[in-house]
Amino acid sequence: MTMTYYTLGNSGLRVSRLALGTMTFGTEWGWGADKATARAMVDAYIEAGGNFLDTADLYTSGTAETWLGEFIAERSLRDRVVIASKFTLNMDPGNPNGGGNGRKNIMRAVEASLKRLGTGYLDLYLLHVWDQLTPVEEVMRTLDDLVRSGKVRHVGLSDVPAWYASRAQVIAEFRGYEPISTLQLEYSLVERNIEHEFIPFGIRHGAGVTVWGPLGNGLLSGKYRPNAEGGEGRLEVMRGTNHPTFQKFSERNWTIVAELEKVAVAIGRSMAQVALNWTATQPGIASVILGATKLEQIKDNLGALDFAIPDELRARLDAVSRPAVPFPYSYFGPEIQTRVTGGLATGDKPAGYTRSVLVEGDPVNVAGK
Numbered sequence: 313m314t315m316t317y318y319t320l321g322n323s324g325l326r327v328s329r330l331a332l333g334t335m336t337f338g339t340e341w342g343w344g345a346d347k348a349t350a351r352a353m354v355d356a357y358i359e360a361g362g363n364f365l366d367t368a369d370l371y372t373s374g375t376a377e378t379w380l381g382e383f384i385a386e387r388s389l390r391d392r393v394v395i396a397s398k399f400t401l402n403m404d405p406g407n408p409n410g411g412g413n414g415r416k417n418i419m420r421a422v423e424a425s426l427k428r429l430g431t432g433y434l435d436l437y438l439l440h441v442w443d444q445l446t447p448v449e450e451v452m453r454t455l456d457d458l459v460r461s462g463k464v465r466h467v468g469l470s471d472v473p474a475w476y477a478s479r480a481q482v483i484a485e486f487r488g489y490e491p492i493s494t495l496q497l498e499y500s501l502v503e504r505n506i507e508h509e510f511i512p513f514g515i516r517h518g519a520g521v522t523v524w525g526p527l528g529n530g531l532l533s534g535k536y537r538p539n540a541e542g543g544e545g546r547l548e549v550m551r552g553t554n555h556p557t558f559q560k561f562s563e564r565n566w567t568i569v570a571e572l573e574k575v576a577v578a579i580g581r582s583m584a585q586v587a588l589n590w591t592a593t594q595p596g597i598a599s600v601i602l603g604a605t606k607l608e609q610i611k612d613n614l615g616a617l618d619f620a621i622p623d624e625l626r627a628r629l630d631a632v633s634r635p636a637v638p639f640p641y642s643y644f645g646p647e648i649q650t651r652v653t654g655g656l657a658t659g660d661k662p663a664g665y666t667r668s669v670l671v672e673g674d675p676v677n678v679a680g681k
């Protein structure tokens with residue numbers, strides 16, 4: 313395949329449209345890969361032209377970062393790859409400052425990640441999860457200090473409310489801090505809620521969306537069936553837990569899986585490839601993070617951008633997966649707009665007129681698309 317690259321958000325950092333996730337590096341969580349498999353997956357990904365590696369301090373209790381650092385060092389790849397890592401989650405039970413988004417934890421966490429990865433800098437450093445507590449001013453000031461100190465190149469946010477991300481970006485702009493270049497969020501045919509707030513925010517304000525969970529934790533590979541136990545994989549291992557990520561078996565999702573299967577057969581591609589292709593080519597998406605536990609899976613997934621989904625088939629996927637439109641978005645349709653415009657049809661602005669319009673070739677949207 314030919315890997316293509318975008319600059320991430322409004323930054324000058326070039327990332328491949330397919331990233332590689334490391335949450336499955338290690339067997340500590342009961343559904344990961346052993347070291348030889350993890351190494352082989354990194355090799356396959358690099359050979360396919362990928363340059364964007366995603367990790368976090370907590371993944372497999374530190375094993376993911378440690379192995380990733382080793383694999384990169386073995387191949388002398390440090391300056392050729394983009395490493396993203398994250399802080400927030402507590403690895404030191406009983407220590408209230410061993411997690412969270414306060415300055416004390418961020419400063420501790422970055423040192424620990426750099427040590428495990430065996431590197432002097434992170435290309436991207438992300439807040440992992442909103443702690444509902446720490447003022448955004450403290451987070452953005454601390455991240456900016458890390459950029460100025462040379463330990464971090466660019467910064468981002470994952471799993472936060474949109475209003476929080478928006479406030480963070482405004483504070484960065486007005487105070488001259490390093491702005492947010494990426495938002496890392498769950499997005500797939502079975503989870504499209506970020507389309508209401510985050511996609512427009514990311515496109516307008518320079519944050520490319522980096523997607524996690526593009527296969528719905530494996531659901532969209534088609535290996536799970538309604539009312540059937542089995543379907544070897546993470547969702548089966550985690551069946552019965554109440555972690556929100558693993559709640560994927562629902563009537564709605566089975567309908568989406570059934571339509572995806574028909575579309576995949578019509579195109580002659582695996583369901584996983586079609587699901588990944590759909591996600592990667594949606595507006596505002598900068599890069600899709602691939603997750604895998606087996607070498608065959610990553611090889612399959614690396615073929616996800618080698619074809620285009622025909623419009624008619626894409627429309628079927630769009631329709632079956634379209635999320636409900638809650639208020640206030642339900643209030644922005646044509647009925648209300650004609651009242652706004654005094655009955656005149658104003659339509660879209662011409663291509664290139666505004667940075668917020670998705671246009672092929674628009675420098676802003678090439679970055680965020």
Ligand SMILES: NC(=O)c1ccc[n+]([C@@H]2O[C@H](COP(=O)([O-])OP(=O)(O)OC[C@H]3O[C@@H](n4cnc5c(N)ncnc54)[C@H](OP(=O)(O)O)[C@@H]3O)[C@@H](O)[C@H]2O)c1
Pocket residue numbers: 332333334335336343366367440470471496497523524525526527528529530531533535544545546547584601602603604605606608609610612613
């Ligand atoms: N920021 C965050 O909060 C956050 C959260 C989650 C993940 N992430 C990042 O995003 C990455 C990807 O997330 P994810 O693992 O949830 O993505 P995903 O694509 O939704 O799920 C990946 C899992 O699906 C199964 N799978 C993948 N390809 C397959 C194929 N071709 N055929 C059959 N099964 C296949 C594998 O699990 P089984 O073999 O077990 O079925 C694989 O581990 C992670 O590694 C991590 O770097 C970030």
